Amino acid sequence: MEYLLASGVGVLTAAGVYMILRGRSFPVVIGMALLSYAVNVLLFSMGRLTIDRPPVLLLELDNYTDPLPQALVLTAIVISFGMTALIVVLALRSFLESGSDHVDGETAEGGTRE
Template sequence: MELLVSVALGVLTASGVYLILRPTTFSVVLGLTLLSYAVNGLIFFGGRLKAGAPPLSVPGLTNQTDPLPQALVLTAIVIGFGMTAYLLAVALKAKSESGTDHVDAGETR
Protein backbone atom coordinates (compact mmCIF):
# COMPACT_ATOMS: atom_id res chain seq x y z
CA MET A 1 0.00 0.00 0.00
CA GLU A 2 2.82 2.41 0.93
CA LEU A 3 4.43 1.87 -2.42
CA LEU A 4 1.13 2.46 -4.22
CA VAL A 5 0.64 5.79 -2.45
CA SER A 6 4.24 6.84 -3.07
CA VAL A 7 4.04 6.07 -6.76
CA ALA A 8 0.73 7.94 -7.00
CA LEU A 9 2.33 11.02 -5.45
CA GLY A 10 5.30 10.66 -7.76
CA VAL A 11 3.12 10.43 -10.86
CA LEU A 12 1.13 13.48 -9.80
CA THR A 13 4.38 15.39 -9.24
CA ALA A 14 5.87 14.37 -12.56
CA SER A 15 2.71 15.27 -14.50
CA GLY A 16 2.44 18.55 -12.63
CA VAL A 17 6.06 19.56 -13.21
CA TYR A 18 5.91 18.65 -16.88
CA LEU A 19 2.75 20.70 -17.39
CA ILE A 20 4.15 23.67 -15.47
CA LEU A 21 7.09 23.73 -17.87
CA ARG A 22 4.80 23.98 -20.93
CA PRO A 23 4.56 27.26 -22.82
CA THR A 24 0.76 27.53 -22.64
CA THR A 25 -0.73 29.39 -19.69
CA PHE A 26 -3.61 26.97 -19.35
CA SER A 27 -1.25 24.01 -19.06
CA VAL A 28 0.62 25.80 -16.30
CA VAL A 29 -2.62 26.20 -14.34
CA LEU A 30 -3.43 22.51 -14.77
CA GLY A 31 0.10 21.54 -13.82
CA LEU A 32 0.00 23.65 -10.71
CA THR A 33 -3.25 21.97 -9.68
CA LEU A 34 -1.75 18.52 -10.14
CA LEU A 35 1.39 19.52 -8.28
CA SER A 36 -0.68 20.84 -5.38
CA TYR A 37 -2.51 17.48 -5.22
CA ALA A 38 0.85 15.86 -4.81
CA VAL A 39 2.12 18.31 -2.21
CA ASN A 40 -1.09 18.21 -0.20
CA GLY A 41 -1.00 14.44 -0.34
CA LEU A 42 2.59 14.35 0.85
CA ILE A 43 1.78 16.55 3.84
CA PHE A 44 -1.36 14.57 4.59
CA PHE A 45 0.47 11.26 4.49
CA GLY A 46 2.94 12.72 6.91
CA GLY A 47 0.37 11.29 9.32
CA ARG A 48 1.19 7.86 7.82
CA LEU A 49 -1.26 5.30 6.48
CA LYS A 50 -3.24 4.46 9.54
CA ALA A 51 -6.08 2.02 9.63
CA GLY A 52 -8.11 3.70 12.29
CA ALA A 53 -10.77 6.35 12.64
CA PRO A 54 -11.21 10.00 11.74
CA PRO A 55 -9.71 12.47 14.20
CA LEU A 56 -12.79 12.98 16.32
CA SER A 57 -12.37 13.00 20.06
CA VAL A 58 -15.52 11.01 20.68
CA PRO A 59 -15.75 8.25 23.27
CA GLY A 60 -15.56 4.84 21.63
CA LEU A 61 -13.29 5.89 18.80
CA THR A 62 -9.77 4.67 19.13
CA ASN A 63 -6.66 4.81 17.00
CA GLN A 64 -7.66 8.07 15.32
CA THR A 65 -5.58 9.56 12.53
CA ASP A 66 -3.31 12.53 13.11
CA PRO A 67 -5.42 15.71 12.93
CA LEU A 68 -2.52 18.12 12.50
CA PRO A 69 -1.56 17.34 8.88
CA GLN A 70 -5.24 17.31 8.04
CA ALA A 71 -5.75 20.80 9.41
CA LEU A 72 -2.70 21.99 7.48
CA VAL A 73 -3.89 20.44 4.25
CA LEU A 74 -7.48 21.66 4.60
CA THR A 75 -6.49 25.30 4.39
CA ALA A 76 -3.86 24.46 1.77
CA ILE A 77 -6.55 23.06 -0.49
CA VAL A 78 -8.62 26.22 -0.19
CA ILE A 79 -5.62 28.48 -0.69
CA GLY A 80 -4.68 26.34 -3.66
CA PHE A 81 -8.04 27.22 -5.11
CA GLY A 82 -7.37 30.91 -4.49
CA MET A 83 -4.05 30.58 -6.27
CA THR A 84 -5.61 28.78 -9.23
CA ALA A 85 -8.23 31.50 -9.56
CA TYR A 86 -5.59 34.22 -9.37
CA LEU A 87 -3.41 32.48 -11.93
CA LEU A 88 -6.37 32.18 -14.27
CA ALA A 89 -6.91 35.90 -13.95
CA VAL A 90 -3.24 36.48 -14.77
CA ALA A 91 -3.56 34.20 -17.80
CA LEU A 92 -6.65 36.06 -19.00
CA LYS A 93 -5.05 39.44 -18.44
CA ALA A 94 -1.93 38.33 -20.27
CA LYS A 95 -4.04 37.17 -23.15
CA SER A 96 -5.92 40.44 -23.24
CA GLU A 97 -2.71 42.50 -23.11
CA SER A 98 -0.46 40.49 -25.38
CA GLY A 99 -2.93 38.61 -27.54
CA THR A 100 -1.28 35.27 -26.91
CA ASP A 101 -1.49 32.61 -24.26
CA HIS A 102 2.22 31.95 -24.24
CA VAL A 103 3.61 32.25 -20.74
CA ASP A 104 6.41 34.47 -21.95
CA ALA A 105 4.09 36.43 -24.22
CA GLY A 106 6.27 35.54 -27.19
CA GLU A 107 9.61 36.06 -25.46
CA THR A 108 10.69 32.50 -26.22
CA ARG A 109 14.22 31.38 -26.08
Protein backbone atom coordinates (compact mmCIF):
# COMPACT_ATOMS: atom_id res chain seq x y z
CA MET A 1 0.00 0.00 0.00
CA GLU A 2 2.86 2.37 0.75
CA TYR A 3 4.38 1.74 -2.68
CA LEU A 4 1.07 2.52 -4.34
CA LEU A 5 0.71 5.84 -2.52
CA ALA A 6 4.35 6.75 -3.11
CA SER A 7 3.92 5.99 -6.82
CA GLY A 8 0.73 8.04 -6.89
CA VAL A 9 2.46 11.02 -5.29
CA GLY A 10 5.32 10.72 -7.78
CA VAL A 11 3.03 10.50 -10.80
CA LEU A 12 0.89 13.43 -9.63
CA THR A 13 3.98 15.54 -8.97
CA ALA A 14 5.56 14.70 -12.32
CA ALA A 15 2.34 15.43 -14.21
CA GLY A 16 1.85 18.66 -12.25
CA VAL A 17 5.36 19.92 -12.99
CA TYR A 18 4.98 18.99 -16.66
CA MET A 19 1.70 20.88 -16.91
CA ILE A 20 3.08 23.94 -15.10
CA LEU A 21 5.92 24.17 -17.63
CA ARG A 22 3.49 24.33 -20.58
CA GLY A 23 3.12 27.58 -22.52
CA ARG A 24 -0.58 28.21 -21.99
CA SER A 25 -2.46 29.30 -18.90
CA PHE A 26 -5.05 26.50 -18.66
CA PRO A 27 -2.44 23.71 -18.34
CA VAL A 28 -0.73 25.80 -15.65
CA VAL A 29 -3.99 25.84 -13.66
CA ILE A 30 -4.36 22.06 -14.08
CA GLY A 31 -0.72 21.56 -13.05
CA MET A 32 -1.19 23.57 -9.88
CA ALA A 33 -4.27 21.48 -9.03
CA LEU A 34 -2.32 18.25 -9.60
CA LEU A 35 0.50 19.46 -7.37
CA SER A 36 -1.98 20.31 -4.63
CA TYR A 37 -3.49 16.82 -4.94
CA ALA A 38 0.00 15.33 -4.64
CA VAL A 39 0.66 17.31 -1.47
CA ASN A 40 -2.69 16.20 -0.04
CA VAL A 41 -1.92 12.53 -0.67
CA LEU A 42 1.56 12.99 0.81
CA LEU A 43 0.16 14.63 3.95
CA PHE A 44 -2.48 11.94 4.29
CA SER A 45 0.05 9.13 3.93
CA MET A 46 2.30 10.67 6.61
CA GLY A 47 -0.14 9.60 9.32
CA ARG A 48 0.59 5.88 9.02
CA LEU A 49 -1.88 3.96 6.94
CA THR A 50 -4.24 2.14 9.28
CA ILE A 51 -7.58 0.73 8.20
CA ASP A 52 -10.79 0.58 10.27
CA ARG A 53 -9.37 2.42 13.26
CA PRO A 54 -10.96 5.42 14.96
CA PRO A 55 -9.15 8.80 14.73
CA VAL A 56 -9.64 9.40 18.45
CA LEU A 57 -7.19 8.62 21.21
CA LEU A 58 -8.90 6.68 24.00
CA LEU A 59 -7.21 4.91 26.88
CA GLU A 60 -8.74 1.52 26.05
CA LEU A 61 -7.57 1.58 22.41
CA ASP A 62 -4.25 0.08 21.42
CA ASN A 63 -4.22 1.21 17.80
CA TYR A 64 -5.75 4.39 16.38
CA THR A 65 -5.45 6.66 13.37
CA ASP A 66 -3.50 9.87 13.81
CA PRO A 67 -6.00 12.76 13.37
CA LEU A 68 -3.38 15.43 12.61
CA PRO A 69 -2.75 14.50 8.93
CA GLN A 70 -6.50 14.39 8.35
CA ALA A 71 -6.85 17.90 9.73
CA LEU A 72 -3.90 19.09 7.63
CA VAL A 73 -5.43 17.61 4.47
CA LEU A 74 -8.77 19.29 5.15
CA THR A 75 -7.01 22.61 5.59
CA ALA A 76 -4.94 22.04 2.44
CA ILE A 77 -8.09 21.27 0.43
CA VAL A 78 -9.63 24.60 1.41
CA ILE A 79 -6.43 26.50 0.67
CA SER A 80 -5.96 24.78 -2.71
CA PHE A 81 -9.57 25.56 -3.67
CA GLY A 82 -9.00 29.24 -2.97
CA MET A 83 -5.66 29.19 -4.78
CA THR A 84 -7.22 27.53 -7.83
CA ALA A 85 -10.03 30.09 -7.93
CA LEU A 86 -7.50 32.93 -7.77
CA ILE A 87 -5.35 31.45 -10.53
CA VAL A 88 -8.40 30.91 -12.78
CA VAL A 89 -9.45 34.55 -12.32
CA LEU A 90 -5.92 35.78 -13.02
CA ALA A 91 -5.67 33.60 -16.14
CA LEU A 92 -9.06 34.82 -17.38
CA ARG A 93 -8.13 38.46 -16.82
CA SER A 94 -4.80 37.95 -18.57
CA PHE A 95 -6.58 36.38 -21.52
CA LEU A 96 -9.13 39.18 -21.73
CA GLU A 97 -6.50 41.92 -21.56
CA SER A 98 -3.90 40.41 -23.88
CA GLY A 99 -6.08 38.36 -26.24
CA SER A 100 -3.80 35.36 -25.82
CA ASP A 101 -3.56 32.64 -23.23
CA HIS A 102 0.21 32.20 -23.54
CA VAL A 103 1.99 32.49 -20.22
CA ASP A 104 5.08 34.20 -21.59
CA GLY A 105 3.18 36.86 -23.57
CA GLU A 106 3.94 35.47 -27.04
CA THR A 107 1.25 35.22 -29.69
CA ALA A 108 0.57 32.18 -31.86
CA GLU A 109 2.76 33.64 -34.65
CA GLY A 110 5.79 33.70 -32.33
CA GLY A 111 6.08 37.44 -31.81
CA THR A 112 5.41 39.41 -28.68
CA ARG A 113 2.21 41.35 -28.27
CA GLU A 114 2.57 45.11 -27.85
